[in-house]
Amino acid sequence: MGKKSQVIEREEVVIRFSGDSGDGMQLTGTLFSDTAALFGNDLTTFPDYPAEIRAPQGTVGGVSGFQVHLGHSEINTPGDFSDVLVAMNPAAIKANAKWIKKGGTIIYDIDNFTEKNIIKAGYEKDPVQEEKLSGYNIIAAPISSMVKETLKDMSLEPKSILRTKNMFALGMVYWLFDRELKYTEDYFDKKFHKSPDVAEANKIALRAGYYYAETIEALSPVYKILPAMIAKGTYRNINGNTATAWGFLAAAEKAGLKIFIGSYPITPATGILEELAARKDLGVKSFQAEDEIAGICTSLGASFAGNLAITSTSGPGLALKSEAIGLAVMTELPIVIVDVQRGGPSTGLPTKTEQADLMQALYGRNGESPVVVIASSTPSDCFHFAFEAARIALEHMTPVLLLTDSYLANGTEPWKVPDMKDLPKINPRYADKNETPFLPYKRDEEKLARSWAIPGTPGLEHRIGGLEKTDKGTVSYVPENHEKMVKVRDEKIARVANEIPDLVPQGPVSGDILVVGWGGSYGYLVTAVRELQTEGHKVSLAAFNYINPLPRNVKDVFRRFKKILVCELNLGQFADYLRMKHQEFTYDQVNKVQGIPFTINDIKDKCIKMLEDM
Amino acid sequence: MEEVTVNKYIPKDFKSDQEVRWCPGCGDHAILSSVQKAMTELGIPKEKFAFISGIGCSSRFPYYMDTYGFHGIHGRASAIASGVKVANPELSVWQMTGDGDALAIGGNHFIHVIRRNIDINIILFNNEIYGLTKGQYSPTSAKGLVTKTSPYGTVEEPFSVGELVIGAKGKFFARTIDTNIALSTQIYIEAAKHKGTSVIEALQNCVIFNDGIHDTIADKEVRDDRTVILKHGQPMIFGKGNDKGLILDGLKLKVVKLGEKGVSENDLLIHDSHEENPGIHYMLANMKYPDYPVALGVIRAVPWQTYEQLVKEQIEAVQKNSKIKNVNDLLMSGSTWKVE
Numbered sequence: 001m002g003k004k005s006q007v008i009e010r011e012e013v014v015i016r017f018s019g020d021s022g023d024g025m026q027l028t029g030t031l032f033s034d035t036a037a038l039f040g041n042d043l044t045t046f047p048d049y050p051a052e053i054r055a056p057q058g059t060v061g062g063v064s065g066f067q068v069h070l071g072h073s074e075i076n077t078p079g080d081f082s083d084v085l086v087a088m089n090p091a092a093i094k095a096n097a098k099w100i101k102k103g104g105t106i107i108y109d110i111d112n113f114t115e116k117n118i119i120k121a122g123y124e125k126d127p128v129q130e131e132k133l134s135g136y137n138i139i140a141a142p143i144s145s146m147v148k149e150t151l152k153d154m155s156l157e158p159k160s161i162l163r164t165k166n167m168f169a170l171g172m173v174y175w176l177f178d179r180e181l182k183y184t185e186d187y188f189d190k191k192f193h194k195s196p197d198v199a200e201a202n203k204i205a206l207r208a209g210y211y212y213a214e215t216i217e218a219l220s221p222v223y224k225i226l227p228a229m230i231a232k233g234t235y236r237n238i239n240g241n242t243a244t245a246w247g248f249l250a251a252a253e254k255a256g257l258k259i260f261i262g263s264y265p266i267t268p269a270t271g272i273l274e275e276l277a278a279r280k281d282l283g284v285k286s287f288q289a290e291d292e293i294a295g296i297c298t299s300l301g302a303s304f305a306g307n308l309a310i311t312s313t314s315g316p317g318l319a320l321k322s323e324a325i326g327l328a329v330m331t332e333l334p335i336v337i338v339d340v341q342r343g344g345p346s347t348g349l350p351t352k353t354e355q356a357d358l359m360q361a362l363y364g365r366n367g368e369s370p371v372v373v374i375a376s377s378t379p380s381d382c383f384h385f386a387f388e389a390a391r392i393a394l395e396h397m398t399p400v401l402l403l404t405d406s407y408l409a410n411g412t413e414p415w416k417v418p419d420m421k422d423l424p425k426i427n428p429r430y431a432d433k434n435e436t437p438f439l440p441y442k443r444d445e446e447k448l449a450r451s452w453a454i455p456g457t458p459g460l461e462h463r464i465g466g467l468e469k470t471d472k473g474t475v476s477y478v479p480e481n482h483e484k485m486v487k488v489r490d491e492k493i494a495r496v497a498n499e500i501p502d503l504v505p506q507g508p509v510s511g512d513i514l515v516v517g518w519g520g521s522y523g524y525l526v527t528a529v530r531e532l533q534t535e536g537h538k539v540s541l542a543a544f545n546y547i548n549p550l551p552r553n554v555k556d557v558f559r560r561f562k563k564i565l566v567c568e569l570n571l572g573q574f575a576d577y578l579r580m581k582h583q584e585f586t587y588d589q590v591n592k593v594q595g596i597p598f599t600i601n602d603i604k605d606k607c608i609k610m611l612e613d614m
Numbered sequence: 615m616e617e618v619t620v621n622k623y624i625p626k627d628f629k630s631d632q633e634v635r636w637c638p639g640c641g642d643h644a645i646l647s648s649v650q651k652a653m654t655e656l657g658i659p660k661e662k663f664a665f666i667s668g669i670g671c672s673s674r675f676p677y678y679m680d681t682y683g684f685h686g687i688h689g690r691a692s693a694i695a696s697g698v699k700v701a702n703p704e705l706s707v708w709q710m711t712g713d714g715d716a717l718a719i720g721g722n723h724f725i726h727v728i729r730r731n732i733d734i735n736i737i738l739f740n741n742e743i744y745g746l747t748k749g750q751y752s753p754t755s756a757k758g759l760v761t762k763t764s765p766y767g768t769v770e771e772p773f774s775v776g777e778l779v780i781g782a783k784g785k786f787f788a789r790t791i792d793t794n795i796a797l798s799t800q801i802y803i804e805a806a807k808h809k810g811t812s813v814i815e816a817l818q819n820c821v822i823f824n825d826g827i828h829d830t831i832a833d834k835e836v837r838d839d840r841t842v843i844l845k846h847g848q849p850m851i852f853g854k855g856n857d858k859g860l861i862l863d864g865l866k867l868k869v870v871k872l873g874e875k876g877v878s879e880n881d882l883l884i885h886d887s888h889e890e891n892p893g894i895h896y897m898l899a900n901m902k903y904p905d906y907p908v909a910l911g912v913i914r915a916v917p918w919q920t921y922e923q924l925v926k927e928q929i930e931a932v933q934k935n936s937k938i939k940n941v942n943d944l945l946m947s948g949s950t951w952k953v954e
Binding site: 034037038040230231232233234235236237246249250253258260262279280281282283285287289290291293294297298299300301302303304305306307309323324326327331417418419420454455456457458459460461462463464465466467474475 | 632660661664680683684685687693694695697702705723925936941942950953
């Protein structure tokens, strides 16, 4: 195709597609990421959309965005500031102006910059001037009118024609990044094989955008990002919710069990239920319950009956499930509860990310009610930690709470697909058929786990329930028995630490600052820490995935650093937890509760200030 | 279902080693006996029974059965039982619940299990009072009932269990009285054989907090005249000496005396529990003394597809057509690329 006027090779670049919720920005971003991944770039994506399906058109509240960070080297975050912003309306400029890199490129649909839309977005006359963007590379393209013109001969409704304007914009971006159109064209052929007209219209709009960008030559520099140097293997793009669902499927196969998922739809966790509901081919029984409580209670019933039991939810749903999690603790049944965290409390910020459910996960139940709590750190490692959660639940006979978050759930990254033969076998703790009478609360000495006697097995008939019991399963209110059982349930969870991996700091094992984080903020922390290391600072990272119990060597890792800086998207819940578990250390904090992830600078600035003060 | 006769049980085989802790004289003892008796006649191996409960006096039931049992949390037994049955459709699943457990805190789960028609048997002990918390009014307490939380009488309309079951698209509803062991046993057997959610309202006497609440109709002296035991295919006849019956008069049921005004047994309604249209079942379930006799027996038993059967069929159909046979197939499905 055409000759590029000026080509700049870049290590990495951030692109943000932004428009009305109905403008198809999520699809545009996804198609762009898939094309970049197929090209061999490493990347991370971050969809950012309003809670309302169709918020008022043209308003800042209704802006839906999709950010892609791609690079030649390892990419761990969707990026803080964008090199390129595609803005379908003035509101998209309003929502993103402060997140564009100085001198970056802004492509916008001038046809949508009507007086009405400009005022609706909160500007007076000229967004570019009012945001002081004149030094930027501004491309005001008449996107709407051009798709109308290009597709005027097609027998499509005017509405359907306008709907292709996102593809025109995508075509422009493909030119800018020197990408092939083939993947996207194939996608339309497949997606609209029943309406070839629509497929054709989208393909024409895409090509028209590409050629328009070539023609105007205003789109310079053209960015070139070489493929990333990544390990050999088969790759795919995956988001956190799908990876979580697939991790459970892998665990079920390795345990020789069927999956039962009882859940109630809730943003941003619904994707897990949807993905498992689609997996009837692998025998999944998915149960869309009447409420959150029924979600976990049906799952707990299925666990009693011998299935791998899952329930997925987000913060408000976790609150509703509390009593039933307590029942799972008391009956010592295996079940995994996934909490895809979002901004809270209450309904809070349903589509935004936060890490503020930690205390709820650890302690949000009546009585002494310990559960295993683990957290995923990237979209793709949700697979691994879902597998781990199921393994621990089945081998230790306990509920396990898996924490992910909105950012992980919706974010995607390329993932080297594992081979099932490389994953460990899971050994559920079945009761011995000859062990009659079966004593439900008899434990193995090593793990203190009880055995799982599946209804239908002759001779193992037994009763369990929420009332305190003796070892034999008899209801008991004897004071000493209760205390003994409380302690043994606690010790059972503590002993999970015997088989979880040690905490390994990234970077030198000693130094000035140990940045500490947990779960989904990993990508930002590791990027910040690596940049600090490159700049010559003695800073390392300790990223936690196992929260309860903590790895056994925490103290040994912490004591080799002068300062410990705990960074999390809440007011300091993990820092407080560490203060309780490891009182011998002093903890500094970086906290953010804006419904958005950290920026690299949030972490770096604090570290640099601390280093200066040392 | 074909009966298997290899398992010869006696009621004692279903008694667990736990001491029964209900109050002396409580109606629950009679219900336990009836259930244990019914179990012996079902031809189902003991290990296939699962008794699930919520919270309340009735919910202690699983502890007294030598079967698989799960004593859950307040109101959630329908959900737990649904999970048990869907996970393992081979089990005979029984939910033991009360008027508070099923209709107040558990109302949502109760209507939805019925709507889904999952094959579980729900025995709802209705004593119109909260017993375990010592005497507060329940969703079935008569309007005006004076209790500890309604010292001046309740101002709430009570639920009628049958009305609620039918409203939730229920396919099986029966009513019995705790002390009538023969009738109860027979109903529990019919409920077990019915495929789908079976709800049995057991009018139960709380000897401490609501003693005698059902006496008006349950007392030996009067019960023949104040209740009608419905049998599928039989005329709706009742009374001492079978001297009364039910007919349809316009849009309403009407009690008639046989022999009066030329009314004979041939004029009476014939009970059809299999009728899909719930109209007559609804009127029968709602009959109240003194205008009508209270209906006992199986009022509604309509054959219908069960949830778990549909799930099984759907899984089999999808598996037949899908290329994904295991997790490796799934991992490699869709868009992937190779890095050499």
